[in-house]
Amino acid sequence: MVNRSDVHYFGAGPAPLPTAVLERAAQVLLNYKDKGIGLCEISHRSPDANEILADAKHALSTLLDIPDDYEVLFLQSGGSGEFSATVYNLVAIWVEKKRAAIAGEVGDNQEEVLKRMHKAVDEELKLDYLVSGSWSLKASQEATRLVGAKHVNVALDARKSNGGKFGVIPPEDQWSLTPRASGGGPALVYYCDNETVDGVEFPAFPHALEGDDAPLVCCDMSSNFISRKVDVRKYAVIFGGAQKNIGNTGIAIVILRKSLLPPHSTPASPDLLRALNLPVGPIVLDYPTIAKNNSLYNTLPIFDVWVAGQVMSGLVNAYGAKRIGGQEEVSNDKARLIYDTLDKYSHVYRVVPDKAVRSRMNICFRVHGGDADKEKAFLAGAEKKGLLGLKGHRSVGGIRASNYNAVSMDGAKALVAYLEDYAKSS
Template sequence: MVNRSDVHYFGAGPAPLPTAVLERASQVLLNYKDKGIGLCEISHRSPDANDILADAKQALTTLLDIPDDYEILFLQSGGSGEFSATVYNLVSIWVEKKRAKIAEEVGDDKAEVLKRLRKAVDEELKLDYLVTGSWSLKASQEATRLVGAQHVNVALDARKANGGKFGTIPPESEWNLTPRKSGGGPALVYFCDNETVDGVEFPAFPHSLEGEDAPLVCADMSSNFISRKVDVPKYAVIFGGAQKNIGNTGIAIVILRKSLLPPASMPASPDLLRELNLPVGPIILDYPTIAKNNSLYNTLPIFDVWVASQVMTGLVNAYGVKRIGGQEEISNDKARQIYETLDRYPEIYRVVPDKAVRSRMNICFRVHGGDAEKEKAFLAGAEKRGLLGLKGHRSVGGIRASNYNAVSLSGAKSLVAYLEDYAKAA
């Protein structure tokens, strides 16, 4: 029998979880707090469920130093569901703000308000997308499906600067962002902070999205959540699926600026959106509804939240005043060791993305120039050493070592040793 301690798993998601968390999970699944029933069986309306939610929020707040003017939501949509949710919610806010401004100008003439609002939507409504990999591409495609291509501005398609493939992030001077002006600008600017499939990560927050008139920035952090420091106030919405660094499959986490919630911001009414031929989102993706109900509008999988809370609390306890900076140091060290080894043998290994935007979380490379048989042999040799989950995404092939938080330093060193041995024997 193969023991858990005999292997190191580098799969991109669902990803490994800390063994100590899984051991506690096996206990609470059977009997939570000596109640005689398991955690999956308790009511999501119970005091215990509310305590779990509060603990998870507090741990994430501590790790990322989230300000008081932000709300944390838990939803069952996954990261892909948030592609839709951000569009539904922020377009609705944009429309209502535009309606209110027009109403101030024309008074109670509802027909005139609607006429001008239709014109504003047709001519001004834009959603900006920075497409740097497979997931940001999917997000832009979902926005196009929901609101129409005329409202979606792909401000950056990184493939155009890289021979039709992802792997670079062109300089910001080449981005075609919707102009920001007083009372105008895009409804949102979306980017994926770390592209799981393509191994591309933004090295820092884009300078062009900063400033007093900064747009509403939505960032998908599914695969690098709680792996490095985040300047939260620069973002309107941060979201991510839990199944990479935070927990198991089943929930998405949203960090949302409270000024986007009532009474500070009001969404357009469903009737108005229908009159404007804009989509009305499902209630379970409606941020005001989820926030008002403490993420418990519908039956939330509390076990999944408990796992996330355990993982995040473990990091809080491990790093103390360093907060997420402690994990960032380890993540950087693991990635550095792996990349340095790959770069040491350029005749054997080729890292796919440009060096300036290499992901610390998803290390994508080819073996012997992408020779299919040799890459198959490489993977087989890795499995013999207990190094699992290294096969690249089916859409791009190659090798991918996902360096998530639960991959230990010893796991990274084991991979480095195999890379060294393989290269020397090749």
């Protein structure tokens, strides 16, 4: 029998979880708070469920120093569901702001308002996407599916600067962002902070998205959530699936600027959206509805929230005043150790992305130039050493070592030892 302590798992998601959290989870699944029933069996509207939600929110807010004018939501859509939710919600806000401005000019003439709204949507509605990898590409494709290609501006397609493949982030002066004119600009700008498949991570918040007239920035942090400091105020929406650094599969977390919620912002009515041939989103992805109901509009998987809360509370307790900065130091140290070894044996290993944008979370590389048989042998040798989950994504192949928070320093060192041994014997 293989014990949990005998292996180190580098899978990209679902990812490893802290053993201590899993041990507590096993207990509460059977008997939560000595109530005689398990956590999966309690009502999502019970005081216990509300306490679990409050604890998870508090832990995340503490780690990332989330300002009071931001809301934390829990949804069941996963990161991919948020590709849709951001479009539904922010386009509806853009439309209503435009309608209010036009109504202020023409008064109660609804026919004229609708006529000018059609023109405004046709000529002005844009959603900007920075496509730096497979997930941001999927996000842009979903936006295109929902609102049509004419409204989606791919301001950056990194493949054009890298021979048709992802692996770089071109300089910002090469991006074609929608101009931010007075009263204008895109309904949103989306980017993926860390590309799980391609091993590309933005080293910092893009300068091009800053300023007094900054657009509504939606950032997908699914695979580097709670791994480094984040200036939350720079973002309108931060979202991510929990199954990388935060918890198990089943929930998405959204950090949302409260100014985008009623009474500060009002989305366009479904009737107006339909009249303009724009999509009306499902109620379970409607941010105002989810916020109004404390993430409990529908039956939320409270066990999944509990796991996420336990993971985040563990980091709060471990790093104290350093908050997420403590985990950032560990994440950086592990990544540096692995990359230094790969670079040391560059005749054997080739790191896929450019050095300036190497992900700290998903370390993608090829063995002997991508020789299929040698990479298969590399993976087989790793498994014999208890190093699991190293196979690259099916769409790109190669090797991928996911360096999530639950991967210990000992795990990183074990991988480095294997990299050394393999390189010396090749």
